[in-house]
Amino acid sequence: MSNQSDAHDFLVEIGTEELPPTALLKLSNSFTAQVAAGIKTAGLSYTGVQSYATPRRLAIVVSGLDSQTPEKDVIVWGPPKKIAFDADGKPTKAAAAFAKKNGVGIDDINIENDGKAEKLVYKSLKAGISATELLPSIIQDALDKLPIAKRMRWGAERTEFVRPVQWIVMMQGSHIIECSILGFSAGNTTRGHRFHCDTTLAIENPAAYATLLEHSGHIVPAFETRKAMIRQQVVAEGEKLGGAAVIDEDLLNEVTGLVEWPVALTGSFENRFLEVPPEALISSMKEHQKYFHVENKDGYLMPHFITVSNIVSRDPSQVIRGNERVIRPRLSDAAFFFETDKKIALETRVEKLKSIVFQAQLGTLYDKTQRMMGLAASIADSIGSNRAYASRAAELSKADLVSDMVLEFDKMQGIAGRYYALAQGEEEEVANAIRDQYLPKFSGDQLPESLTGCAIALADRLDTIVGIFGIGQPPTGSKDPFALRRATLGVLRIIVEKRLPLDLRVLLKQAQQQYSHLSAGENLVETVLQYMTERFRAWYEEEQINAEVFMSVSEKGLSQPLDIDQRVKAVNRFSMLPEAQALAAANKRVSNILAKLDSQAAIGSVDNTLLVEDSEKNLAELVEQKAQQLAPLFANRQYSEALTSLAELRVPIDAFFDNVMVMVDEESVKNNRLALLKSLRSLFLEVADISLLVPAK
Known part of the structure; x- marks a missing residue:
């Protein structure tokens, strides 16, 4: 236990030039x-840790930090007694060497039994190390491990950090x-604040740090506190307009990383x-100006924006007018691009895709859309959607990539x-499918609305996955330049x-057939299939389903994702039944028995006269009954109901x-x-090999 009477609060603050706002929370x-x-x-x-992060500082206050590490009992064993002393009981050179090694005399050495033999032993109390001695290296090590993609140097110094450092605070209690x-x-x-309090502030002790900054420095130092203030202010501004401010969490974090004293204003x-x-308007306001947009009660964009200033202005209207002047040219550009782009037919733009390389060995974006047309049409046939819509949407799917709008606002693709x-x-279904081809964009994102949208989204991803695997560039380790992992999860989710x-x-196979130069045969398809089905593992881990x-x-x-998912969900529910482990063990036992046979050819069907x-x-009677009862359940993929019914066999299996x-x-x-055991196991194998539910020893 630490001695809290010897504990003090500790403060470290790294003062810098403005830190990258999108990385501030991660760094903190x-x-x-x-x-x-x-x-x-x-x-x-x-007793506690509180972090602080603003554009110009990373800081931590550690409450009740011990002034030193605890004292430690040190026990050093030496040579056996029979080696340490001669026949006359006098110390040998071995005893003298042991005493010298520990910096004490022979009289300070004891003789004790270590459980094997009597040996020399030296016991001492090692003093604790002071926190002031340990903390500088702890801080330096933490700074070295920060997730900084590219470190900077400044001036003539060799020191490197994410941004130039301006000051350092390190205090234990009231002492530096x-x-x-x-x-x-x-x-x-x-x-303090670069504009409201551009001066130095002396810190009495770590406990006074946050209050000093807020009351004297005009700074809200805690990231989460500042974030909550911004959210509250932005929501209030939206309500004043009779609408609702739309708060994107990533934008909110970024804005929180841009200001030290937030003031929301409406333009x-x-x-x-x-x-x-x-x-396009939202993208311009969000990406370029860091503004929050406002929607009316029907969900339509209102002609207003909310900006968060870093100062309390004596004339807020001037700040608002300045922001309005800045945003107007951006919105004018968007309007110009939109009107200009509409004058050029998408079909005309498709031809321009011939000059844009998708991947050197896989051709141009035009080639990709041609492959997508065939694959999307086949998928449409399989899912009962409109083949012509799918083919047309695939043909036009990448045309907007050469439009002025997308060249300026890349998130407008689709x-x-x-x-x-x-x-x-x-x-309309064709148009919506062009938009939905990129869905889902990230984990938890929405899926395409229509079946045509699903066909295009699947065709796009499958074409990329098969093509990249086909030229021998699958993901390795952390490298996945074509985002095949994300594409695979997108396919599975859809x-x-x-x-x-x-x-x-x-x-x-259909995706492979769209390529004229990829190797034929089953190897590529099976390799990709194994990779894709393996992605299910991470999916189910997130759902807390055991491996x-x-x-x-x-x-x-x-190889049917929907069928695999239904089986996994059924087996997961089955694994929670009280009979599950016993039945899994029985299946394991049956599997082992059958595996030891030289051949199962001699095993026919069950002959009731030999029972x-x-x-x-x-058991034979019950297995036959279950086979008849469960046939329609298996046919309709009612796997959970089937396994629940099979759980009733636990007692007769144990009796057997x-x-x-x-x-x-x-x-x-x-x-x-x-034959009876084989027929029993076959019933369970209709769903899964539940013998694998037995924990490995």
């Missing part, structure tokens, strides 16, 4: 975690910890800009294509969540193994019993 969390881990590893106790971090000597002075733009696709397709009289009756093996459950299904080598024991007669010897001398009886 990493810094805090590394410092806390370093303190724990050093053997120091504390004398050390040098990142080329600066630690002190007890911080700095406006001309109604004429509302004729432009709202996604979205711009939808608007241009509608403007040129394409079917098929499973949209409940599409698609077979991956068939789809991969054994997934393995019991994957052992069957299935001798009551237990085997009973308790009372019946399988491997008897009489060949016909033995083979008949093996």
Whole structure:
């Protein structure tokens, strides 16, 4: 236990030029975690940790930190007594050497039994190490481990950090910890707001740090507190307009990383800009200006924006007018691009795709759309959607990539294509599919609305996956330049969540056939299939489904994602039944028995006239009944109901193994019993190999 009377609060602050706002929270969390881990590893106790992060600082206050590590009992064993002393009981050179090694005299050495023999032993109390001695290296190590993609140097210094450092604070209680971090000597002075309090502020002690910054420095130092203030202010501004501010969490984090004293202000733009696709306006406001947009009660964009200033202005209207002047040219550009792009037919733009390389060995984007047309049409046939719509949507799918709108606002890909397709009289389902081809964009994102959208989204991803594997560039380690992992999960999500009756093996063969130069044969398809089905493992891990459950299904080598998912969910529910482990063990036992046979060719069907024991007669009758009862359940993929029914066999199976010897001398009886076990196991294998649910020893 630490002695809290010897504990003090500890403060470290790294003052810098403006830190990258999108990385600020990640840097702060990493810094805090590394410092806390370093303190724990050093053997120091504390009562709490509070992190602070603003554009110009990363700081941590550790409450109740021990002033030193605990004292330790040190026991050093030496040579055996018979070696340490001669026949006359006088110390030998070995005893003298042991005493000298420990810096004491012979009289300070004891003789004790270590459980094997009597030996020399020296016991001492090792003093603790002071926190002031340990903390500088703990902080330096934490800074070295920060997730910084590219470090900077400044001036003539060799020191590197994410941004130029301006000051360092290191305090234990009211005392400065004398050390040098990142080329600066630690002190007890911080700095206030760049505009409202451009001066140094002396810190009395770590506990006073946050209050000093807020009351005197005009700074809200805690990231989460500042974030909550911004959210509250932005919501309030939206309500004043009679609408609702739309708060994107990534944008909120970024804005929180841009300001130290947030003040939300509302600006406006001309109604004429509302004729432009709202996604383009929102993208411009969000990506370039870091503004929050506002929607009315019907969900339509309002001609207003909310900006978060870093100062309290004496004349807020001037700040608002400045922001309105800045946003107007951006929105004008979007309006110009939209009107200009609509004058060029998407079909004309398709031709321009011939000059854009998709991948050097896989051709141009034009080549890709041609392959997608054939694959999307085949998928459409399989899922009962419109083949012509799917083919047309695939043909036009990448045309907007050469539009001015997408060249300026890259997140408008697909979205711009939808608007241009509608403007040129394409079917709405075709236009929507052009937009939906990129869905889902990330984990948990929405899926394509229509079956045509699903066909295009699947065709796009499958073409890429098969093509990249086909030229021998699958993902390796952390390298996945074509985002095949994300593409695979997108394919699986669409098929499973949209409940599409698609077979991956068939789809991969169809995708391969669209290429004229990829190697033929089963090897490529099977390699890709194995890679894709393996992605299910991570999927189910996130759903807290044990790996054994997934393995019991994957052992069957299935290739229909929806069917695999239904089986996994059924086996997972089955694994929670009280009978599950006993039945899994029984299946394991049966599997082992059958595996030891030289051949199963001699095992035919069960002959009831060869059944001798009551237990085997009973089990045989029940297995036959279950086979008839479960046939329609298996046919309708009602796997959960089937396994629940099979759970009723636990008692008769246990009775069989308790009372019946399988491997008897009489060949016909033995083979008949093996046939019974094989038919029993076959019932379970209709769903999965549940023998794999038995925990590995």
